[in-house]
Amino acid sequence: MIVEYIRYQIPADRAGEFEAAYARAAVPLGRAPQCVDFELSRCVDEPESYILRITWTSATDHLSGFRGSANFGEFLAEIRPYVPAIQEMRHYERTAVQGTGASVPSLYEWAGGAAAFERLTDAFYREVVQDELLEPLFGHMHPEHPKFVAMWLAEVFGGPNRYTTERGGYPHMLSQHLGKAITEPQRRRWISLLADAADEVGLPDDPEFRAAFMGYIEWGTRLARANSQPDAEPFGQAPVPHWGWGVAPPYRG
Numbered sequence: 001m002i003v004e005y006i007r008y009q010i011p012a013d014r015a016g017e018f019e020a021a022y023a024r025a026a027v028p029l030g031r032a033p034q035c036v037d038f039e040l041s042r043c044v045d046e047p048e049s050y051i052l053r054i055t056w057t058s059a060t061d062h063l064s065g066f067r068g069s070a071n072f073g074e075f076l077a078e079i080r081p082y083v084p085a086i087q088e089m090r091h092y093e094r095t096a097v098q099g100t101g102a103s104v105p106s107l108y109e110w111a112g113g114a115a116a117f118e119r120l121t122d123a124f125y126r127e128v129v130q131d132e133l134l135e136p137l138f139g140h141m142h143p144e145h146p147k148f149v150a151m152w153l154a155e156v157f158g159g160p161n162r163y164t165t166e167r168g169g170y171p172h173m174l175s176q177h178l179g180k181a182i183t184e185p186q187r188r189r190w191i192s193l194l195a196d197a198a199d200e201v202g203l204p205d206d207p208e209f210r211a212a213f214m215g216y217i218e219w220g221t222r223l224a225r226a227n228s229q230p231d232a233e234p235f236g237q238a239p240v241p242h243w244g245w246g247v248a249p250p251y252r253g
């Protein structure tokens with residue numbers, strides 16, 4: 001991906017027509033398969049300054065794909081009068097320096113931190129070892145298995161990276177599933193018992209938290225099942241995934 005910045009200097013008496021033209025130009029831009037997202041911002045301190053940020057799938061996709069397309073023709077027709085007002089139009093590569101602030105709590109914090117995940121996995125594996133479908137897989141599990149899975153979940157949902165630093169991270173988790181030949185009925189039962197345990201230990205039950213939580217569980221169990229098949233050839237190295245709220249951030253009134 002590549003980010004394009006276009007800076008404009010627009011006299012105050014043309015600001016309204018400029019923004020209206022860009023609102024129309026946004027339609028063909030939004031249809032372009034080369035465009036990831038875009039945003040037009042107006043400077044608060046110098047209201048004549050605007051910056052348009054467009055993320056493209058690549059510079060080549062922008063220059064050879066979009067520029068040669070019908071969408072570009074429609075886009076340009078709307079904004080052509082403002083081309084002479086462009087002060088900068090360049091592509092920028094993202095660097096490794098990026099992150100998010102703390103305005104939205106992590107799923108880990110919302111759940112109640114490490115203690116909440118430990119309560120969850122304790123309750124969960126108490127039932128798992130008594131379940132006729134799952135007992136064959138877990139009957140001889142490591143005595144600290146619930147604690148390790150709690151560490152994994154805490155890390156996934158935005159807590160400390162203890163599973164990575166103390167337990168071998170993704171490669172170790174993967175190695176524990178290899179060859180287990182998990183079946184679909186076992187996967188479903190695993191999910192069902194985990195959802196019951198979440199209720200039992202009182203994990204937050206707001207729709208946003210549970211949707212994000214179960215979204216990860218659906219994803220993770222499908223990978224665990226696939227990676228556990230005898231013919232699986234999973235990637236041995238990958239980071240621990242970091243799961244966020246997705247499309248619905250926490251509702252805070």
Ligand code: HEM
Pocket residue numbers: 134137138140141142145148149152153167172173176177180182186187190216217218219220221224225
């Ligand atoms: C989101 C889904 C899942 C997560 C996050 C997960 C996580 C983990 C982790 C972290 C370990 C390694 C624990 C350690 O460090 O020793 C592990 C092991 C294991 N997992 Fe999963 N797992 C998932 C799904 C499943 C499913 C669906 C099954 C089977 C139905 C399963 C069966 C096992 C088994 C049998 C072990 C080895 C346990 C032992 O012998 O100690 N996992 N899992």
